[in-house]
Amino acid sequence: xxxxxxxxxxxxxxxxxxxLPYGVFKPHPSSASRPGVAIGDYVLDLSExxxxxxxxxxxxxxxxxxHQPNLNKFVxxxxxxxxxxxxxxxxxxxxxxxxxxxxxNLRQKSLVPTNTVxxxxxVAIGDYxxxxxxxHHTKNCGAIFVGPQAPVLPNWFHLPVAYHGRASSVVISGTxxxxxxxxxxxxxxxxxxxxxxxxxxxxxxxxxxxxxxxxLGKPVDINNAADHIFGVVLMNDWSARDIQAWEYxxxxxxxxxxxxxxxxxxxxxxxxLEPFTCDAxxxxxxxxxxxxxxxxxxxxxxxxxxxxxxxxxxxxVVTRSNLKHLYWxxxxxxxxxxxxxCNLRPGDLLGTGTISGPEPDSLGCLLELTWNGQxxxxxxxxxxxxxxxxxxxxxxxxxxxxxxxVGFGTCTGKVxxxxx
Amino acid sequence: xxxxxxxxxxxxxxxxxxxLPYGVFKPHPSSASRPGVAIGDYVLDLSExxxxxxxxxxxxxxxxxxHQPNLNKFVxxxxxxxxxxxxxxxxxxxxxxxxxxxxxNLRQKSLVPTNTVxxxxxVAIGDYxxxxxxxHHTKNCGAIFVGPQAPVLPNWFHLPVAYHGRASSVVISGTxxxxxxxxxxxxxxxxxxxxxxxxxxxxxxxxxxxxxxxxLGKPVDINNAADHIFGVVLMNDWSARDIQAWEYxxxxxxxxxxxxxxxxxxxxxxxxLEPFTCDAxxxxxxxxxxxxxxxxxxxxxxxxxxxxxxxxxxxxVVTRSNLKHLYWxxxxxxxxxxxxxCNLRPGDLLGTGTISGPEPDSLGCLLELTWNGQxxxxxxxxxxxxxxxxxxxxxxxxxxxxxxxVGFGTCTGKVxxxxx
Numbered sequence: 001x002x003x004x005x006x007x008x009x010x011x012x013x014x015x016x017x018x019x020l021p022y023g024v025f026k027p028h029p030s031s032a033s034r035p036g037v038a039i040g041d042y043v044l045d046l047s048e049x050x051x052x053x054x055x056x057x058x059x060x061x062x063x064x065x066x067h068q069p070n071l072n073k074f075v076x077x078x079x080x081x082x083x084x085x086x087x088x089x090x091x092x093x094x095x096x097x098x099x100x101x102x103x104x105n106l107r108q109k110s111l112v113p114t115n116t117v118x119x120x121x122x123v124a125i126g127d128y129x130x131x132x133x134x135x136h137h138t139k140n141c142g143a144i145f146v147g148p149q150a151p152v153l154p155n156w157f158h159l160p161v162a163y164h165g166r167a168s169s170v171v172i173s174g175t176x177x178x179x180x181x182x183x184x185x186x187x188x189x190x191x192x193x194x195x196x197x198x199x200x201x202x203x204x205x206x207x208x209x210x211x212x213x214x215x216l217g218k219p220v221d222i223n224n225a226a227d228h229i230f231g232v233v234l235m236n237d238w239s240a241r242d243i244q245a246w247e248y249x250x251x252x253x254x255x256x257x258x259x260x261x262x263x264x265x266x267x268x269x270x271x272x273l274e275p276f277t278c279d280a281x282x283x284x285x286x287x288x289x290x291x292x293x294x295x296x297x298x299x300x301x302x303x304x305x306x307x308x309x310x311x312x313x314x315x316x317v318v319t320r321s322n323l324k325h326l327y328w329x330x331x332x333x334x335x336x337x338x339x340x341x342c343n344l345r346p347g348d349l350l351g352t353g354t355i356s357g358p359e360p361d362s363l364g365c366l367l368e369l370t371w372n373g374q375x376x377x378x379x380x381x382x383x384x385x386x387x388x389x390x391x392x393x394x395x396x397x398x399x400x401x402x403x404x405x406v407g408f409g410t411c412t413g414k415v416x417x418x419x420x
Numbered sequence: 421x422x423x424x425x426x427x428x429x430x431x432x433x434x435x436x437x438x439x440l441p442y443g444v445f446k447p448h449p450s451s452a453s454r455p456g457v458a459i460g461d462y463v464l465d466l467s468e469x470x471x472x473x474x475x476x477x478x479x480x481x482x483x484x485x486x487h488q489p490n491l492n493k494f495v496x497x498x499x500x501x502x503x504x505x506x507x508x509x510x511x512x513x514x515x516x517x518x519x520x521x522x523x524x525n526l527r528q529k530s531l532v533p534t535n536t537v538x539x540x541x542x543v544a545i546g547d548y549x550x551x552x553x554x555x556h557h558t559k560n561c562g563a564i565f566v567g568p569q570a571p572v573l574p575n576w577f578h579l580p581v582a583y584h585g586r587a588s589s590v591v592i593s594g595t596x597x598x599x600x601x602x603x604x605x606x607x608x609x610x611x612x613x614x615x616x617x618x619x620x621x622x623x624x625x626x627x628x629x630x631x632x633x634x635x636l637g638k639p640v641d642i643n644n645a646a647d648h649i650f651g652v653v654l655m656n657d658w659s660a661r662d663i664q665a666w667e668y669x670x671x672x673x674x675x676x677x678x679x680x681x682x683x684x685x686x687x688x689x690x691x692x693l694e695p696f697t698c699d700a701x702x703x704x705x706x707x708x709x710x711x712x713x714x715x716x717x718x719x720x721x722x723x724x725x726x727x728x729x730x731x732x733x734x735x736x737v738v739t740r741s742n743l744k745h746l747y748w749x750x751x752x753x754x755x756x757x758x759x760x761x762c763n764l765r766p767g768d769l770l771g772t773g774t775i776s777g778p779e780p781d782s783l784g785c786l787l788e789l790t791w792n793g794q795x796x797x798x799x800x801x802x803x804x805x806x807x808x809x810x811x812x813x814x815x816x817x818x819x820x821x822x823x824x825x826v827g828f829g830t831c832t833g834k835v836x837x838x839x840x
Contacts, residue, residue: 127588132671155666158612159603163671164584164678168547168763169636178637180760183579183708192578194708197760216589216680217598218839243760246575251552251583252672255760258584260636288603288614340600340617340663340675341839343588419638419761 002403005093006101007111009040014398014407016040017093020086021266021408022231024070025117033069033120038266038409039093041114048110054092054099057084070124071267075211075230076346082211082230086271119265121172122233123209123347128165128261129337130205130237130351132156133328135281137356140368145245157285160328160336162353165237166258170349173234173264173411179389179418180259182243196418197240199373200387203354204305204364204395205235206323206408208330209267210348217341222293225331226270228344232299232330234264234395234411235351241367241386263349264395264411272406276300276399280329290339291332298324301408303355303397305364309382310390316379319369321355321362323397389417422823425513426521427531429460434818434827436460437513440506441686441828442651444490445537453489453540458686458829459513461534468530474512474519477504490544491687495631495650496766502631502650506691539685541592542653543629543767548585548681549757550625550657550771552576553748555701557776560788565665577705580748580756582773585657586678590769593654593684593831599809599838600679602663616838617660619793620807623774624725624784624815625655626743626828628750629687630768637761642713645751646690648764652719652750654684654815654831655771661787661806683769684815684831692826696720696819700749710759711752718744721828723775723817725784729802730810736799739789741775741782743817809837 005017015021015038025036025043036043046066055061059081065074074081092100100106132138135152142150155161171177179200183192211230214220220228237257244256280296301323308315328336333350354364363369366386370376373385387393392414398407425437435441435458445456445463456463466486475481479501485494494501512520520526552558555572562570575581591597599620603612631650634640640648657677664676700716721743728735748756753770774784783789786806790796793805807813812834818827 127586153669154606155603155612155669158606159667161667161671162674164586164674166547166584166762167587168633168765168768171636178761181639182760183575186574186578191705191708192575194710213588216591219601240760247579247581248670248672249573249575250668250672251581252668252670254549254582254584255756255762258762259760285611288611290614336675340602340660340679341598342586342600342675342678345588348588 003090004095005039006095007039007042007093012405013040014405014409016404017090018401018404019268019272019406020089021268021272022071022122023265023267024120024122026120027112027117029118035066035068035071035074037089038114042111043114043117045110045112052106055085055088057088059084071122072124072347075123075209078212079227082269083271086269119172121170122265122267125167125170125347125349126345128167128170128349129162130165130353131328131333132161132353133326133333134353134356134364135327136325136358137354137364137368140356140363144367144372158288160333163252165261169258170261170263173262173413175262175413176416177238177260177413178416180240180243180255181418182240182255183246184242185246192246197242198386199241200415201239201241201366202305202387202393203237203239204303204319204321205237205351205354207233207235207263207352208334208350209233210344210346210350213345214338214343216343219341220335220338222291222331222335225334228334229270229330231267231269232273233267234397234408236262236393236395236411236413237351262411262413264409266409268406268408273299273399275401276406278324281327291336293331296329298326298329300324301397301399303395305393305395307379307384308392309379309388312380314380315394318377319361319363321357321364323355325355325357326352387415389415391415423510424515425459426515427459427462427513432825433460434825434829436824437510438821438824439688439692439826440509441688441692442491442542443685443687444540444542446540447532447537449538455486455488455491455494457509458534462531463534463537464513465530465532472526475505475508477508479504491542492544492767495543495629498632499647502689503691506689539592541590542685542687545587545590545767545769546765548587548590548769549582550585550773551748551753552581552773553746553753554773554776554784555747556745556778557774557784557788560776560783564787564792578708580753583672585681589678590681590683593682593833595682595833596836597658597680597833598836600660600663600675601838602660602675603666604662605666612666617662618806619661620835621659621661621786622725622807622813623657623659624723624739624741625657625771625774627653627655627683627772628754628770629653630764630766630770633765634758634763636763639761640755640758642711642751642755645754648754649690649750651687651689652693653687654817654828656682656813656815656831656833657771682831682833684829686829688826688828693719693819695821696826698744701747703747707752711756713751716749718746718749720744721817721819723815725813725815727799727804728812729799729808732800734800735814738797739781739783741777741784743775745775745777746772807835809835811835
């Protein structure tokens with residue numbers, strides 16, 4: 001028998017009582033930001049639930065973590081507190097529990113239609129790191145930039161390659177993305193061309209939200225790494241391929257990436273994802289001991305990206321992929337990040353890198369889908385090599401349960417022209 | 421006639437009344453953090469000066485910017501407010517002004533001996549970026565890793581190359597640095613060796629502290645870039661060369677850098693540095709218009725690094741360099757960073773990259789000084805290829821005025837062993 005909420009939840013909703021993802025919202029433009037969880041088409045205002053004294057477990061009953069403008073304090077509390085909150089909320093929202101169901105006043109205050117609220121970044125992100133963990137993406141990038149025989153770089157199978165991104169330009173789903181200007185590779189002896197990027201791309205990614213951090217100089221053991229992960233969001237790591245290709249040697253991506261990174265508003269917790277674990281790919285060569293896990297798991301999350309050109313009524317699916325295609329696991333990424341003593345802080349964002357699958361229609365960015373512009377995509381009568389001004393890119397993802405979905409909602413952004 | 425303070429300041433002090441650098445401190449371990457300025461061997465407590473109503477200019481008289489735990493609010497206010505604060509403080513501390521000089525009670529509360537306080541990070545750093553702006557360093561790195569005929573990479577003369585570093589592991593001078601563990605390049609077909617870095621290095625750098633930021637999507641014009649720079653600190657961007665060499669292709673430095681970055685506690689303002697400007701190097705090829713400045717200037721800041729091995733009484737100078745050796749200016753770095761629309765925030769940290777000069781004894785890191793370990797340095801009877809546990813590395817810098825110095829104090833850190 002599937003657990004049900006007294007709040008009506010459509011069968012295809014991403015937010016049934018089995019999910020309960022966390023976000024931050026303002027009920028009115030003038031109100032203070034506060035934490036909430038999504039249930040069907042509503043947001044449950046956790047500040048109201050806390051004020052009503054309904055978080056009555058031992059860890060949360062005197063906590064002010066739901067009276068904060070972001071989730072950083074809550075995510076810092078760790079898995080025992082997260083489980084306590086989940087148990088409280090699942091009970092409170094269940095069809096058989098009268099406390100909230102039968103209290104019209106509290107329902108009125110605490111259950112807010114999602115389409116009336118403003119959703120904000122769920123955490124203050126101290127640092128944002130992006131990994132490069134899909135073998136298919138890695139192979140395709142090599143083939144595109146070096147040639148079809150390009151080998152995977154020798155370090156790639158030994159460590160989850162990553163770079164630091166920019167925290168300041170991580171934005172919430174729905175924020176417009178201004179087309180970046182920059183330098184591209186010169187042709188011959190001319191100076192580098194400068195102007196709006198002509199190779200603007202999306203990258204289909206997901207990202208870990210870090211829970212409790214670690215002290216500087218104190219690595220996290222791989223077998224404890226899951227306890228440092230609060231949950232997962234969708235991410236679009238917008239990329240200007242022309243800027244990136246010219247600037248990135250030898251220190252990596254910079255202006256080709258840091259003009260904007262979009263995340264979805266709802267953090268789906270590892271507890272909600274637990275039924276959807278699957279085996280991680282076999283790693284050969286075997287990872288070094290600090291990356292060897294007692295239990296190595298991925299999550300089976302169906303992913304999809306749509307593009308809607310300006311003036312079109314309908315969007316067009318351009319790729320379907322799955323988080324399970326990642327070679328390096330989320331826990332390996334986190335353990336590797338700290339093995340040198342680097343400290344993570346609650347709310348840090350760890351991107352997976354572009355999630356490409358093995359099939360031609362499961363590639364996670366236009367660079368791969370159009371093979372660097374050589375094979376344009378068809379979008380309801382238009383073609384695309386890279387993104388055009390006005391294009392709206394939306395990624396989405398969900399896990400299919402038995403009679404319900406645990407979904408991530410959407411992660412969307414529209415490209416607007418460069419400043420003149 | 422040189423301006424003098426009623427506070428006694430030795431001739432060789434870094435902190436005369438001409439300097440007045442800003443920091444954050446706790447007078448007692450249990451007190452709240454608050455802003456201060458250094459004057460001789462004292463810290464002037466700006467929260468006390470503000471409480472006494474002595475910031476009486478139009479921008480600061482009702483501001484709470486000096487009742488904050490860091491300088492972010494003050495640096496966000498912009499140059500007019502900074503000039504007002506400087507005028508107020510120079511007058512208040514001058515030998516001829518009785519307000520503070522003759523008020524024993526206020527002096528007692530507000531002038532605290534520096535050796536009794538705890539100095540903290542002066543700003544909350546949202547993002548930390550590191551540039552690569554010394555041509556000598558760039559050429560030497562190429563020669564070491566590729567060979568003596570290695571050309572400078574083609575993008576280097578067209579843009580200030582940079583990468584994103586890690587904000588969480590930026591620490592204040594005096595913090596121990598735990599030797600990082602990590603993977604190094606495998607030899608032959610063996611797995612990569614793993615363990616404490618055997619090529620731990622310092623990097624002599626300075627760094628800009630960003631004042632007012634810019635909105636996402638709104639680049640800063642090169643000729644306004646100086647108004648976004650509050651001041652400058654010393655920085656040591658500790659680097660594990662073995663970890664870095666193995667991991668950095670294709671996405672740049674990551675674990676080889678993010679285990680720790682040390683900055684000095686006192687932010688020297690651009691106003692204090694103004695008398696020490698000098699012409700920037702002629703740039704050939706000429707920079708693109710967005711990097712072309714009406715007035716292109718560097719600062720003549722003498723820099724020095726010393727190493728003190730464990731058990732030694734004396735430290736040994738290992739290099740002497742100067743900020744003026746940089747090819748790209750601080751304003752070019754900042755304008756480039758935002759040209760794609762990337763937003764900077766008050767308190768962001770922009771490192772210059774290793775500051776190497778043209779002479780063999782002006783190189784800014786051990787990688788260059790020992791030519792990747794081939795030519796060990798002599799330190800009072802010991803030799804060093806790279807840093808050993810217990811080594812204390814201290815950088816310092818100053819501008820020589822006529823009868824005074826405008827100095828940066830010291831930026832120091834001791835290497836401690838890896839966790840077992």
